[in-house]
Amino acid sequence: MGWLDRVDDQVDALRRARALQEASRSAEACTVLDRVIRTTPDPYARADALVQRLSALINLGRTAEFTRAIEEASAAVRDLAEPYLHGHLNALAALAAHHQGALDRCVTHLVKAARALTADDDPDRDTAWGWHDLAMAYSYLSFHGHALGAIERARQVGLTAGIPEETFAAPGIRLRNAVALDHNGDSDGCLRVLRDVAGDFNRFLHSGRAGNIRPSSMAAYGYAAARRAALGDRVESGGDGDPVRLLGHGVDSARARDLRQLGHVCLAVADGRPIEAVARLDTTRVSNETLGAAEPPRLRSIALARSGDHAGAHRADRHAFRLAAQRSDRLRDVYIDGIAARIDHEEMRREAARYEGEALTDPLTGLPNRRRLERYIGAVVARGERVVIGVCDLDGFKAVNTRHGHHSGDLVLQRIAGVINRVMRRGDFVARYGGDEFVVVLPEAGMAEAAEVARRIQAAVRTEDWEALVPGTPVGVSIGFAEVSGSSGTSIREALGTAFEVADREMLRAKDRLRAS
Numbered sequence: 001m002g003w004l005d006r007v008d009d010q011v012d013a014l015r016r017a018r019a020l021q022e023a024s025r026s027a028e029a030c031t032v033l034d035r036v037i038r039t040t041p042d043p044y045a046r047a048d049a050l051v052q053r054l055s056a057l058i059n060l061g062r063t064a065e066f067t068r069a070i071e072e073a074s075a076a077v078r079d080l081a082e083p084y085l086h087g088h089l090n091a092l093a094a095l096a097a098h099h100q101g102a103l104d105r106c107v108t109h110l111v112k113a114a115r116a117l118t119a120d121d122d123p124d125r126d127t128a129w130g131w132h133d134l135a136m137a138y139s140y141l142s143f144h145g146h147a148l149g150a151i152e153r154a155r156q157v158g159l160t161a162g163i164p165e166e167t168f169a170a171p172g173i174r175l176r177n178a179v180a181l182d183h184n185g186d187s188d189g190c191l192r193v194l195r196d197v198a199g200d201f202n203r204f205l206h207s208g209r210a211g212n213i214r215p216s217s218m219a220a221y222g223y224a225a226a227r228r229a230a231l232g233d234r235v236e237s238g239g240d241g242d243p244v245r246l247l248g249h250g251v252d253s254a255r256a257r258d259l260r261q262l263g264h265v266c267l268a269v270a271d272g273r274p275i276e277a278v279a280r281l282d283t284t285r286v287s288n289e290t291l292g293a294a295e296p297p298r299l300r301s302i303a304l305a306r307s308g309d310h311a312g313a314h315r316a317d318r319h320a321f322r323l324a325a326q327r328s329d330r331l332r333d334v335y336i337d338g339i340a341a342r343i344d345h346e347e348m349r350r351e352a353a354r355y356e357g358e359a360l361t362d363p364l365t366g367l368p369n370r371r372r373l374e375r376y377i378g379a380v381v382a383r384g385e386r387v388v389i390g391v392c393d394l395d396g397f398k399a400v401n402t403r404h405g406h407h408s409g410d411l412v413l414q415r416i417a418g419v420i421n422r423v424m425r426r427g428d429f430v431a432r433y434g435g436d437e438f439v440v441v442l443p444e445a446g447m448a449e450a451a452e453v454a455r456r457i458q459a460a461v462r463t464e465d466w467e468a469l470v471p472g473t474p475v476g477v478s479i480g481f482a483e484v485s486g487s488s489g490t491s492i493r494e495a496l497g498t499a500f501e502v503a504d505r506e507m508l509r510a511k512d513r514l515r516a517s
Contacts, residue, residue, distance in 0.1 A: 003048075003082070003084050003085075003124055003127070006044055006082070007042065007044045007045050008042050008044065008045070009040045009041065009042035009045040010039070010042075010045050010049075011045075013032055013033075013035065013036050014033075014045065014048055014052065017032045017049070017052050018052065018126075018129075020032065021052070021055060021056055021059065023214075023215060024059070024215040024216050024249075024250050024251035026055075026056040026060050026252055026253070027056075029052070029053075030053060030057070030060075033052055033053040034053070037049045037050060037053070043080065044080065046076050047076040047077050047080055047085055048085070050069070050072050050073040050077075051073050051077065051085060051088055051092065053069060053073075054066075054069045054070060054093075055092050055133065057069050058095050059216075059252070059253050059254065059255075060253075061255075061287065063099055063100065066099070066100060067096075067100075067404055067405050067407065068405055069096075070089075070092075070093050070407055071405045071406065071407040073092075074089065074093075077089050083117065083119040083120040083121075084116075084117070084120050084123075084126055084127050084130055086113075087114075087115075087116030087117035087119075087120065087130045087134070088113075088117075088126070088127075088129070088130035088133065089113075090109045090110075091109070091113040091117070091130055091133040091134035092133055093109040093113075094106045094109035094110045094113060094134070094137035095133065095136060095137045095140065097109060098137060098140045098141060099140075099287070099289050101468055102468050102469055103468070104468075105411065105469070106137065106141060107141070109137075110137055110141070113130070113134045114134060114150075117134065123157045123160070123161075125157075125163055127157055128154045128155075128157040128161055128163055128168070129154070131150050131151070132150075132151065132154040132170070135147045135150035135151035135153075135154060135173060139170075139172065140176070142176070142292075144176070144180070148173065151168060151170045151173055154168045164209065164212040166204045166209050166210070166212045166213050167212055167213070167214060169200055169213065170217070171201070171217055171221050171224060172216075172217065172255070174193055174196065174197050175197060175220050175224050175227075175291070177193055178190045178194050178224070178227070179227065179291050179294075179295055180292065181193065183320055183321065183323075183324040184321070185321070187231060190227075190231065191228060191231055194225075194228045194233075195228070195233070197224040202241065205241060210240065215250050215251055215256070216250050216253040216255060216256045218246050218250070219248075219250040219253070219256035219260060219263075221246050222243045222244070222246025222248075222249070222260075223247065223259040223263045223266070225243035225246065226243040226264075226266035226267050226270070227263075229266060229267065229270035230265075230267075230269040230299065230302055231302070235270070243267060244267065247259065247260045248260070254287065254290075255287075255290050257286075258286035258287055258290040259290065259291075261284045261286055262286060262290075262299065265284065265299050265303070269299070269302055272306075274306040275307055277299070278300060281296055281299060284296065292323070293323045294321070294323040294324040295320075297316045297317075297323065298316070298317070300316040301316035301317040301320060304316060360375075362432040364410055364413060364432070365413055365414055365416075367417050367430055367431055367438070368429070368431040368432075369432060370433050370434060373429070373433065373439055374496065376429055376431075377441055377484060378493075378496070380443055381484055381495060381496070385443055386443075386445070386483070387443050387444070387445070387484045388441075388442040388447065388449070388450045388481055388482065388484070389439060389441050389442075389482060389499055389503055390439065390441075390442070390450060390480065390481040390503060391437065391439055391479065391480050391481075391500070391503040391504050391506075392437065392438040392440065392457065392478070392479050393436060393437050393438075393479075393507050393511070394412070394436040394475060394476070394477055395475065395476035395477060395514060396473055396474055396476055397409065397412065399473045400412050400470050400473045403472065403473050404470050404473065408469070408470050412469065412470060412475055413432075413436065415464065416438065417430070417432065419457075420438060420440065420457055420460075420461075422460065423453075423457055423460045424440065424453065425442070427443060427444075428440060428441065428442055428453070429443070440453065446483070447481060447483065450481040454479045457479060458476070458477055461475065461476060461477045476514070478507050478510040478511045479506075479510060480502075480503045480505065480506025480510055481503055481506060482499045482503035482506065483499065484496060484499040485499070
């Protein structure tokens, strides 16, 4: 039984939307899917339509609509126990996050997508497309080995479901691998990969199977041929393999439009018109995500070298190399941050295990919740230990939810939880009290130590890259501290309540000072 066999409403419309997207007619697919979303009472049909609509928006390059589309699809999919849906949604969310420049979110979605798709014990043609989109996301992130593995899974599942091999040939994956080699100085390696891409296309062409290749893949084959020509390879013109003809495919695909523009730059270089190629680059606007930010300056370098301007070519090459290196640095940082988050998560999980069987952990952040916080402070005060509590309230969080939606707000809360937990002293305690409010507990500490902890938390939050996660909405934190005193015959509950009131007032004063500054 395939995925759509579980759907009870408007299955024909959903199949038509898929066919339109495979034919690179995503704008028409959006119209069909919007109608399903408005009219279906079936939660499975609605969830499928929202996931497919996100795919169409990505194909069209409508970046401004990604965040809301992910939120709506996530809400529809959340309560449906279908691995395919969760896997495909996360694969598409990874693509969207990459186009938005949020590499940490992209990696998170990649991991979730791979786990969900692997867990699908009844794979069908839709699962194959889920693996295909996951392969694309890996490829855009330059995880070329993972991309090739995922596209092979797509091909295997697709063949079982009756999808021709050439549908999942995915020349774009190897094309991005090839240009990445060239950006890093290995032009010979680039040419070897591009020639392999051409060999695949010729095999499909001569066996009469080229008609099964997707239009956007045709554009990728065209760019591969044009890029080879720009590097000095002889490429046949005319006929079905003519790069100009292949570049004309792609219909409304944003990626195909980018390939078409850059492809004509390559062909101008190959035809001995390097000055025209440079002029085209001056007016060409393409997404950095299609072939990497380094591709336009690398093409400029090739064109300038052909025109005899070797100094200009050298400068352009250095620029391309720097952009490629920046990308590698960002990926390294995401990897390091991921390891840090994993360590934080393991520590929090071990702590939570002490209270197994009780609902004492906040499900969003993994931090202890209010109930566990009160129990912990009560135990510390009952032992007669000195303790300080701090109330941390986020600044700018309302603007995050208003501008970017609650999905992004949840990501900010998760990031803040990790940031605070990372800078605390050994033995300190961190909890989510509710909403955007966190509480820190400092055993055996006084107000001097509390001031130092507050400085570290605020510095860590201030230096975090919020622009990449929620562009245009900076996030800060205001903190107020108070000592908990169990003396003078007061109960632990009363002492705790008094301390929270004092800390909360200090936090509000900090907010007032921030607004006045």
